[in-house]
Amino acid sequence: MDEIRLESIRNIALVSNVGAGKTSLTEALLYASGAIPALGSVLQGTTVSDFEPEELHHHGSASTSLLQFTWNQTAISLVDAPGALSLLGESLSALRAVDAVILVLNPGAGVRTELARLWARVQELDLPCLVFVNGLDKEGAALDSALDVCRTQLECTPIPMVLPVQSGSGFNSVIDLLDESLIRSGATSQKIERAAVPTEMEPAVKQARKQLIEAVAESDDGLLNRYVEQGDLTRDQLVQGLRSDILTRAFLPVYAGSALHNVGVWPLLNALVALLPSPTERTALHPVRGAHPETGQPCERKGRAEEPFSGLIFKTIIDPFVGRLSYCRILSGTIQADSVVLNGTRHVREKLGHFYTMIGKKHVAIGSAKAGEIVAIGKLKDTQTGDTLCHESAPIGYSGLGLPRPVLSFAIEAKSKAEIDKVSLGLHKLIEEDPTLEFVRNPETKDMVLSGMGQLHIDLALEKLRRKFGAEVTLHTPKVPYRETIKATSQAQGKYKKQTGGHGQYGDCWLEISPVARGEGFRFESRVVGGVIPRNFIPAIEKAWWRPCRRAGSADFLLWMCAWRSMTDPLTPLTHPRCHSRLPGRWPSKRRWKRDALFCLSR
């Protein structure tokens, strides 16, 4: 890859409702830039961004993919995260790695929950934003309805940057308001045709351009004066004004077209380079803040290449060929592949593997990376998604990705005994890729519990488990770890006799069980007097009681809040310690016990 200056980098994430066309737009941008020879389609499963079998099967992205290409001597990294609500964790992490966002809207669709949550995070991070209104090739689709959505639901001022010409079927051109020219393009050719604005559109174009210029001039006194004097602004002045307005989020510039038919994508591609901020500009406004991992002192990085190295891992994938790949946004400094750094989150040294730039599943090895770039780092051992990597002499830890906690749990069971190990190994690998999954064994109910953000999330995880690790599982509702206690005092006698051969063994012991105050737990006390049960046998009795206590009773629940007292029948001393450990097994009559003494507590 050619040497790239820091100013000519753009890191951009796409956010939208599920199914709004993020992956299609990514594909169209790649196609328009010449990075790929043919325009793929999500429905046919031919896009660069969706390549895993689960994504092809569901016709939608299931994990974040990174697409890096160059346009106008600028290295563009697009982060295409899935839109589904239950995969929200992926999109939220992607937002930490980028300097700007393309918001993809569908006319008539409104803002759904997933987008509302993402939009809240975009506002929190103060990320500059462009809008692309997708799907104008559909019958009845109109740009105005999308503008209304921006105004009412996103509470921002939208300013159109292009005007669609005759949307609906046969839609093939947009008018670029910056250049005041018509741009025609299609899905079969990477080339665009320019033409003059049709006369019937001229009044609308004039008005839209006036609106654009006024919006730009409003936020800059110099431009306002020039506009008042000359009645117009040059293209360069407009671009300059737009850049600063986008950086400060004064309004939302709106592009429009159809990603499926590669219409209106070219102006957007140019806008990415011309209008969106580079990492330097963004970090100048929002320096990245972290804390010293040991002292907790706040530190700051300005995002310059001369600073000590630091970076944030925002995604981990297990690649079938290169193994583990960690997507890292370099936040400051320069770093060579194969060097040793510190993991500021876990306080361990980490040897970096090779560096790669990614385009979907394809990767190209590179030698070094510097501030502002996104690279995939191979073979990290202890580093997980959300960790900070930094130079050993200047440790820093950035805050984690702020991922949501899982809300839906299932108990899973391997279909065959041979697969039990595979299930647990496989799920731990999947959790490395997706930290919003959780897999724990409940020690009380012995359930293996898999938790995720929703049904789709769990289903996708199990599909991956089957494909990658060949493990089939069944899902159940997890058991509730009920607890049991007793409500009354009770006594019982146990006897143990063994008279065959050698000296006979004989034991006799009375035990009393009684409730104690809530929260006291299990307590054992001996009330043996006069040494009728020798002192050294008492621990054996306690141990023997503790075991059934843990797995007590009719419902196999934890028994607690009891005091056990061991008493003896004064007549018969015990003769062998082993007989005590067998005593509890001798208690008769499960039926009576079930009937009488226990009730359970729910949680």
Add this chain to the structure above:
Amino acid sequence: MSVEIETPTDTVGAVMGDINARRGRIVSVNADDHAEQINALVPLAELLKYAPVLNALTGGRAAMRWSLRATKKSPGNWQRKSVRRTRLNGMLWLRTEADQSVDLRTT
């Protein structure tokens, strides 16, 4: 379990009604700008498949967190049901004396 639900104002009624139907007890409701926060105590058994239900009730606009708060006595019919459902492998025998029984509901 102690449950904390954030829901848009227009669906508060539906969520609260559903919590009551799930043997839950609402502790407090705090109104924010567009959302309300409901704190409630609900048995774990009723929460196992709650996430999809909450999504359906609120159109996916609610968020939920839960944590173990305390154990409470289950209702009698519930006890019988859950005890019957599981294996009977207890090995203890106890003699109860009815007059000494302790009611844990008050402790």
